Structures are given as structure tokens and as C-alpha cells.
Amino acid sequence: MFMTEAWIWQEQSEPDALVFKETALPALKADHVLIKNKAVGLNPVDWKILASAPETWQSGHIPGVDGMGEIIALGSGVQHLRIGTRVAYHTDLRFAGSFARHTVVAAHALIPIPEALTDIVAAAFPCPAMTAWQAMKRVPELAGSSVLVNGAGGAVGGILTQLLTQANARVYATASERHHTLLQQKGAIVTFDYHQSDWQEQLQSALKGQFLHAAFDMVNQQSAESLGHLLGYYGHLVSVQDRVEKSPVPPFSTSISLHEIALAAIHSHGSPAQWLRLVAAAGDMLKQISRGELRMPTIKTVAFASLPEALNAMKLNNDGVKYVAEL
Numbered sequence: 038m039f040m041t042e043a044w045i046w047q048e049q050s051e052p053d054a055l056v057f058k059e060t061a062l063p064a065l066k067a068d069h070v071l072i073k074n075k076a077v078g079l080n081p082v083d084w085k086i087l088a089s090a091p092e093t094w095q096s097g098h099i100p101g102v103d104g105m106g107e108i109i110a111l112g113s114g115v116q117h118l119r120i121g122t123r124v125a126y127h128t129d130l131r132f133a134g135s136f137a138r139h140t141v142v143a144a145h146a147l148i149p150i151p152e153a154l155t156d157i158v159a160a161a162f163p164c165p166a167m168t169a170w171q172a173m174k175r176v177p178e179l180a181g182s183s184v185l186v187n188g189a190g191g192a193v194g195g196i197l198t199q200l201l202t203q204a205n206a207r208v209y210a211t212a213s214e215r216h217h218t219l220l221q222q223k224g225a226i227v228t229f230d231y232h233q234s235d236w237q238e239q240l241q242s243a244l245k246g247q248f249l250h251a252a253f254d255m256v257n258q259q260s261a262e263s264l265g266h267l268l269g270y271y272g273h274l275v276s277v278q279d280r281v282e283k284s285p286v287p288p289f290s291t292s293i294s295l296h297e298i299a300l301a302a303i304h305s306h307g308s309p310a311q312w313l314r315l316v317a318a319a320g321d322m323l324k325q326i327s328r329g330e331l332r333m334p335t336i337k338t339v340a341f342a343s344l345p346e347a348l349n350a351m352k353l354n355n356d357g358v359k360y361v362a363e364l
Contacts, residue, residue, distance in 0.1 A: 038064065039071065039110075043099045043137030044344055050088035052348035055136070060097060062133060062141055067114035069141050072124065076160035077135045077344065078103030079360040080192075082301070084352040086130060093131040101135035102127055102301070105150065105159040106364075115144045123150040125323070127163035129304035136344060138364060145312045146304075148319045151327040158326060161336050161359045163319065165192035168277060168300045170318050173200045175296040176251045176273045180205040183244060187264060188255030189225065190216035190357045192334040193277060197253060198223045199331055206250075209240055216357060223332060237267065248291075251275060258282075268293045334359045 039062045044055040065071055083100055090098070105125040108118055124147040128134055133141060150159045172193075173179070184201055186194050190212030201208045202224025210225040217228040227243050229236040248269030254261035258279035265274055265285030274281060275296040286293055303311060325331035336359045339347045347360040 038062070039139065041137050041139040043133075044101075046087060046090070046094065046096070046098045046100050048090075048096050052084050052087065052345045052352065054087075055100070055345045055348075057342070060099065060137075062137075062139060065110060065112050065141060067112045068144050069112045070108050070115055070118060070144050070147065071110035072104065072106040072126065072140045072142055073109045074104045074106040074135060074138055074140055074364055076105050076156045076364065077101055077341070077362045078105075078160040078163065079344070079348055079351055079362065080164045081351065082130070082164070083136075084348050091131050099133040099135075099137050099140075100130075101137070101140075102130050103160060103163045104128070104135035104140055105156055106140075108147075109139075112144065118144060118147065123156075123159070124148060125150055125159045125163055125319075127167060127300065130301050131304070138341075143304075145309070145316070148316055148323065151324055154323060154327045157336060157338055157361050157363065158333055159323065160361045161192075161333055162323060162326070164300065165334070165359070166196050166322050167315060167319055168193050168298060169197035169200055170315070170322065171300060172197055172253055172275050172277055172296075172298050173204065175275055175298070178250070181207070182250035183207045183209065183247060184251040184253065185240065185249050185264065185267065186210045186225070186253045186255070187231070187260065188212065188278075189220055189228075191255055191355075192357070192359050194253075194255045195220065195223060195334050195357070196331070198225055201253075209243065209249075211236060237263075240267065248272065253277060265293060336361055338363050 108122045126142045128142050184206045189210035208225045210220045211229045211231040214230045249267050251273040252264040253275045255277050261276040261281050262285040270291050272293045277298045280297045281295050341362045341364045344362040
């Protein structure tokens with residue numbers, strides 16, 4: 038048994054109800070490693086899940102999915118990793134997470150960090166970047182096609198905009214007006230303010246009678262469903278935030294495909310081959326970030342002692358700022 042200090046969930050739904058205390062980590066399995074965390078990335082899922090915890094959670098659970106640090110212990114079956122290696126990770130939210138000085142992580146989920154990349158950026162990376170990559174990979178034939186990122190001002194939407202641009206798609210984006218200049222720098226050819234009631238009409242005008250090949254929604258199920266009529270024949274509706282249960286278009290019309298994005302589900306349902314592809318893609322993206330070819334969102338660093346306050350600020354503000362707690 039290994040003891041650590043962590044922010045503990047005690048069956049309360051608000052971030053400021055987390056309690057800092059010493060706690061025991063689970064025994065190290067053969068295919069897992071022990072990470073000494075140096076920075077912890079905060080994500081919207083971290084505050085949302087406090088109010089709808091999985092059945093595996095009990096009082097005293099350690100929340101958090103993203104972090105980075107150094108490997109300090111290896112399971113008996115881990116042969117390909119070394120003590121002292123800097124790694125980033127997205128861990129299984131069903132089990133003890135990253136809001137701790139130490140975290141047990143499956144070896145196959147570790148992402149090597151380029152030497153030039155800071156701890157803070159590495160910790161901010163996993164959830165938003167890998168979610169964006171998964172969303173992009175659901176859609177074939179992106180080159181030359183017109184696509185929409187709805188809600189592009191956040192971390193996932195901003196990274197997705199860049200990945201789609203790299204794939205030579207024509208990216209249209211919606212966000213609050215304050216994000217427009219940055220999104221255009223990231224590759225969006227036209228940006229729209231979703232606060233304006235006629236933004237869809239503005240988009241249709243910009244498309245000049247054509248339809249979208251894909252629409253990526255970062256908002257919710259209702260928002261995703263509202264985009265269905267903008268898609269052309271065999272178009273793709275990709276819902277990152279919620280699941281769309283029923284096609285929003287009539288049968289035998291445009292025959293669009295519905296795609297649900299659920300990064301966390303790879304921990305329980307992903308194959309070894311799927312993990313290899315995801316981690317390889319994540320490693321490539323980290324290299325792009327270290328070379329200045331891929332931009333992360335604005336990051337605000339806070340002390341580990343202020344983690345609950347930062348998580349609450351993320352919940353209340355929804356301003357696109359990415360919080361990282363430094364240990």
C-alpha cells in the first residue's frame with residue numbers, strides 16, 4: 038500500500054466540497070505504473086462528474102483524469118518504460134484519479150513528453166487534444182470539404198479547428214466574438230457569433246448554396262440536433278458533448294451519420310490497437326506543440342492547494358481558460 042495526499046470526494050456535488058487529506062492508493066498491478074505528479078490538468082468533466090459519480094466511486098474517491106509527472110515505480114509486467122521518465126496521461130475516471138500527489142496509471146495510457154515541452158502544457162493536453170483527435174478521425178474525406186465547429190472557443194474546439202485545418206478542410210466556426218480573431222489564426226475561414234439568432238443563416242449565406250460535409254458540436258444534444266439540416270447527403274454529425282439518440286433529419290433524405298465522442302470509454306472498451314493509435318497520435322500532437330505547430334488554449338496555472346477554487350472557476354466562467362494545478 039502506498040500513501041499519498043489528495044483532494045478527496047465525499048459524495049458532495051460542488052468542487053469546494055473536496056477535502057485535502059492523506060489517503061491510500063490501490064496496489065500497483067503488473068501492467069500499471071506509479072506517477073509522481075508535477076501538474077494536474079482540470080477539465081469540465083471533472084466538475085460535472087462530482088454530481089453524477091459512477092457506481093465505482095465511494096466516499097474518499099480521488100477525482101481527476103489528466104496529469105503529468107515522473108514514473109517512480111513499475112508494475113512487474115512493465116518492461117518498456119523506465120523510472121524517471123516524464124509522461125502525460127488521461128486516466129480511467131472510474132478509479133483513483135489525478136487530483137493527488139501520486140497516481141496509479143495503466144502503462145499503455147502513458148504519453149511521452151518532448152524534452153522542450155513544459156510540465157504545465159503537458160498536463161493541460163490529454164483530455165481536450167485526444168478528444169479533438171478522436172472527433173476528427175470519425176469523419177472521412179476531409180480534404181477540401183466544408184465543416185463546422187460549433188462552440189470552437191473552448192479547449193477541444195480550438196484544437197479541433199487546427200487539426201481540421203491541417204487535414205485541409207474548409208473550417209467554419211462559431212464562438213463568442215472575443216474568440217474570433219484567435220480562431221481565424223488557428224485556421225477558421227469564417228467565424229460566427231452563436232449569440233446572434235441568425236448565425237445559421239449567415240453560415241448558409243457563406244456556403245453559397247452548398248452544404249456541410251460535417252458538423253462538430255461542442256455544446257449539447259439539442260445544439261447538435263439543430264445542425265442536422267446544414268449537412269449534405271451522407272454528411273456527418275459529430276456530437277462531442279452529448280449523445281444524439283435519433284437522427285434529426287427525415288428518413289431517406291440526406292442519410293447523415295451520427296457520431297458519439299466518448300474519450301473516457303476507451304478505458305473500458307478500447308482494444309490494444311486502438312490505444313496504440315491514440316497514444317501515438319497524442320505523442321505526435323505533443324511534438325507539434327513543442328515545435329509551435331499546434332496551439333494550446335490559454336492556460337492559467339494555480340497552486341495545487343487552490344485546485345477546488347480553480348475547478349469552481351472553470352464551472353462558473355466557461356471562458357475557454359484551461360486551468361492547471363502545479364504541485
